[in-house]
Amino acid sequence: MSQQNLESLDVGAIREEFPILQREFDGQQVVYLDNAATTQTPDPVVDAMSDYYREYNANVHRGIHHLSQEASIAYEEAHDHVAEFIGASGGREEVIFTKNTTEAENLVAYSWGLAELGPGDEIVLTEMEHHASLVTWQQIGKRTGADVKYIRVDEDGRLDMDHAREIITDDTAMLSAVHVSNTLGTVNPVSELVDIAHDHDALAFIDGAQAVPNRPVDVEAIDADFYAFSGHKMAGPTGIGVLYGKTHLLEEMQPYLYGGGMIRKVTFEDSTWDELPWKFEPGTPQIAEAVGLAAAIDWLEDIGMERIQAHEEEIARYAYEQLAAEPDVEVYGPEPGPERGGLVGFNLDSVHAHDLASIMNDHAVAIRAGDHCTQPLHDKLGVAASARASFYVYNTKAEVDKLVDAIDDARQLFA
Structure with a gap:
């Protein structure tokens, strides 16, 4: 992405589609830097969901009346839209709507893991896994007798790929790895990890919650067997x-969930399941949310995923450089470059991350503080918690400057 193309991104116009970014607290305009937790939602997405509720609110796959037909078409086409967005040539059959990434992990763990895993099998994770992956597969391992192993994270915040090749063996049944770390910002070589797993006839699950929102993702190019992400982290x-x-x-x-909507035939003795993807979507689904997700994809594609990635990485690079220049600030994860995404985890000496976040809030700067659902990784880093500033397409360098100013205030308060 050239500098000229990067500059062509009209961040000011983009920000106008987010009324929440104009809010003020104590006379200070909000600076929202908690995008790795949840991005804000633009007007076109809110409007699309409102249109559903106002114009064709009905249950799907249930009725022959006009409203139900309109809702069903919109819901089904949302699956098609997602499939095209992530490069799934199998179409809607390969796209299952869940509540979030966590439920997607659990779906595979229960539906595949409980049936296929047993003593002698191994599940390989990384030390930077989100709890959605780590806890899920850890507990499935306990229930099935499968062993859980972890690929090491080196001192620079990258995966030790030599160690990956060592512990992924013919006993490995499942590799589950995060695409982009929500704590370190590390962009993992997921295609290489998947290739290693497949060389040993293992399956590969990739957690793309921090990747799909901000970079082009092609699941078939990665060759992942399973890939998961969440709408609320991608302007949905x-x-x-x-x-x-x-x-x-x-x-x-x-x-692993049963009920109406996912069955083909039911008798008093047994049941058979509907075709894909509906057999994994029991009950009344997230119709308005599916409409909103499709609208979010339209919104992202109108901007261009390459441009979103370039902008986010530019803001993150600026933040990294500003924070790393402070002698009493420790920044975690790789240096800016192809192996780092759009977030910066850090700590200020002698100031707990929660105290730092509270002072940030006094400046109307919203960041995240805590273990970010990566407690084992924080144990490895030797810290109880960290602060995290995470960026999206509507953030600016001026907002990073406000973050740094708030850190200066915290430094003086705790001096």
């Missing part, structure tokens, strides 16, 4: 996530 609504799965795997798996 809360309450909807996506599980991509290769068709032949999803066809073999049994559902």
